Amino acid sequence: MVAPHPTDGRRKGETVMLAAGFERCPALVLNADFRPLSYFPLSLWSWQEAVKAVFMERVNVLSEYDRVVHSPSIEFKLPSVISLKEYVPANRRPAFTRFNVFLRDKFTCQYCGHPGCAEELPFDHVVPRSRGGRASWQNVVTACSPCNLRKGNRLPHRCGMQPRRRPDEPNSYQLQENGRSFPPNYLHESWHDFLYWDTELEIG
Numbered sequence: 381m382v383a384p385h386p387t388d389g390r391r392k393g394e395t396v397m398l399a400a401g402f403e404r405c406p407a408l409v410l411n412a413d414f415r416p417l418s419y420f421p422l423s424l425w426s427w428q429e430a431v432k433a434v435f436m437e438r439v440n441v442l443s444e445y446d447r448v449v450h451s452p453s454i455e456f457k458l459p460s461v462i463s464l465k466e467y468v469p470a471n472r473r474p475a476f477t478r479f480n481v482f483l484r485d486k487f488t489c490q491y492c493g494h495p496g497c498a499e500e501l502p503f504d505h506v507v508p509r510s511r512g513g514r515a516s517w518q519n520v521v522t523a524c525s526p527c528n529l530r531k532g533n534r535l536p537h538r539c540g541m542q543p544r545r546r547p548d549e550p551n552s553y554q555l556q557e558n559g560r561s562f563p564p565n566y567l568h569e570s571w572h573d574f575l576y577w578d579t580e581l582e583i584g
């Protein structure tokens with residue numbers, strides 16, 4: 381199948397050779413604060429729109445499909461998750477999600493400083509829920525499994541395990557800056573994973 385290339389500034393007349401099924405490779409579009417632009421409907425762009433935005437340098441590529449697009453002069457993987465470079469204001473505070481908690485903490489255990497990927501990191505209630513601790517920005521931190529186990533249901537001063545940074549609610553700018561410090565593909569295996577990690581945590 382041969383499809384016209386998107387109007388992205390590449391040489392006129394170039395075409396992109398496509399394997400079947402590329403239409404099933406949309407990109408999840410995140411705002412500059414790493415939240416989807418919309419959930420209902422989910423903000424997905426066609427691969428053509430996504431590629432165009434990449435070439436126009438309007439977006440950062442956070443994750444890619446394995447599928448490669450070839451043209452005579454260029455070869456690249458289709459983006460699966462992209463984030464806008466310019467924040468589209470929506471008057472909202474960052475959602476209290478697993479992903480944003482990890483992003484605030486730079487995917488680093490707040491007790492021992494061990495870095496990890498999202499799949500490896502549980503999060504920890506500083507004041508355990510069994511002792512009245514709430515699920516909130518101020519009481520939930522990223523923790524590695526060993527620290528999580530070691531701390532158990534104890535209060536921080538009882539076990540000498542205080543978070544390195546006092547947890548607080550981040551603003552969108554802080555999350556954006558933290559996100560920029562990671563290379564593409566580090567944060568998300570795929571946009572399916574992203575949606576999982578972006579599940580809103582229940583505050584309470």
Ligand SMILES: [Zn+2]
Nearest residue numbers: 489492524527
């Ligand atoms: Zn740790």
